[in-house]
Amino acid sequence: MSSHSGKQNVTVNTLQRMKAKGQKFAALAAYDALFAELISNAGVEVILVGDSLGMVLQGHDSTLPVTLDHMVYHMNCIRRGNRGAMIMADLPFMTYASEGQSLESAALLMRAGAHMVKLEGGAWLAESTRLLSERGIPVCAHMGLTPQSINRIGGFRVQGRDPEQAHTIIEEALLLQEAGAAVLLLECVPVNLGKEITEKLEIPVIGIGAGPHTDGQIMVMHDMLGITPPAIKPPKFIKNFLPESDNGIPGAFKAYADAVHEGRFPGPEHCFN
Numbered sequence: 001m002s003s004h005s006g007k008q009n010v011t012v013n014t015l016q017r018m019k020a021k022g023q024k025f026a027a028l029a030a031y032d033a034l035f036a037e038l039i040s041n042a043g044v045e046v047i048l049v050g051d052s053l054g055m056v057l058q059g060h061d062s063t064l065p066v067t068l069d070h071m072v073y074h075m076n077c078i079r080r081g082n083r084g085a086m087i088m089a090d091l092p093f094m095t096y097a098s099e100g101q102s103l104e105s106a107a108l109l110m111r112a113g114a115h116m117v118k119l120e121g122g123a124w125l126a127e128s129t130r131l132l133s134e135r136g137i138p139v140c141a142h143m144g145l146t147p148q149s150i151n152r153i154g155g156f157r158v159q160g161r162d163p164e165q166a167h168t169i170i171e172e173a174l175l176l177q178e179a180g181a182a183v184l185l186l187e188c189v190p191v192n193l194g195k196e197i198t199e200k201l202e203i204p205v206i207g208i209g210a211g212p213h214t215d216g217q218i219m220v221m222h223d224m225l226g227i228t229p230p231a232i233k234p235p236k237f238i239k240n241f242l243p244e245s246d247n248g249i250p251g252a253f254k255a256y257a258d259a260v261h262e263g264r265f266p267g268p269e270h271c272f273n
């Protein structure tokens with residue numbers, strides 16, 4: 001496990017080494033400086049400035065209204081509070097629709113302090129992924145359930161249940177790895193698919209609702225504190241860590257990081273079969 005002390009000491013190489021050694025890493029989506037400090041001090045390796053802020057902070061029913069300006073603002077907040085975690089930032093809806101646009105959008109987030117950008121999608125992102133990584137911008141590919149495509153998918157539901165769709169997700173994940181993606185984030189897929197992709201890929205795989213076999217786990221910070229917005233039905237894959245904390249909110253972050261590092265989270269009750 002890493003110990004953070006006021007500088008970025010978790011890098012993509014750290015995650016790669018942890019994968020090679022079979023060590024699990026923890027990630028949380030968060031949006032402000034104070035929580036960034038508490039989360040990084042708790043030993044969580046990755047902070048995601050997620051476009052989930054559209055639903056959690058802004059009260060929208062999807063992530064689509066989030067803009068690049070919103071992301072840059074929250075990116076700056078997280079950067080100021082962070083004590084050594086790797087910071088990943090979402091490119092929001094329609095800010096990477098073309099290759100040129102993805103370069104310009106990613107550059108803004110990197111200038112604000114991101115260490116990696118996350119893009120939702122599959123094969124169609126191969127060229128942007130290649131361009132970004134060749135120009136020094138590490139990319140996390142987000143596959144499985146991709147909330148920015150909610151209107152096409154038709155709802156927040158498990159992806160890759162039928163064999164054909166599972167095969168496509170595997171093939172496209174391999175393609176994005178080949179294009180230069182440094183990390184894959186896999187959302188809401190059955191346990192077996194999460195396991196197969198994690199084993200097939202050389203790059204670290206972070207899961208949310210993707211079972212216990214992925215190299216890392218991520219959750220939205222508010223979900224793991226038991227404060228999911230009332231309009232949202234709490235998904236099966238979340239767990240409230242506050243009840244097992246011996247030190248309020250900082251203790252809950254530590255309890256989450258420990259549970260992930262020790263392979264105790266997620267349990268079978270948080271997974272899709």
Ligand code: KIV
Binds near residue numbers: 051053185
């Ligand atoms: O935006 C976000 O917080 C995310 C996580 C749910 C993985 O993408």
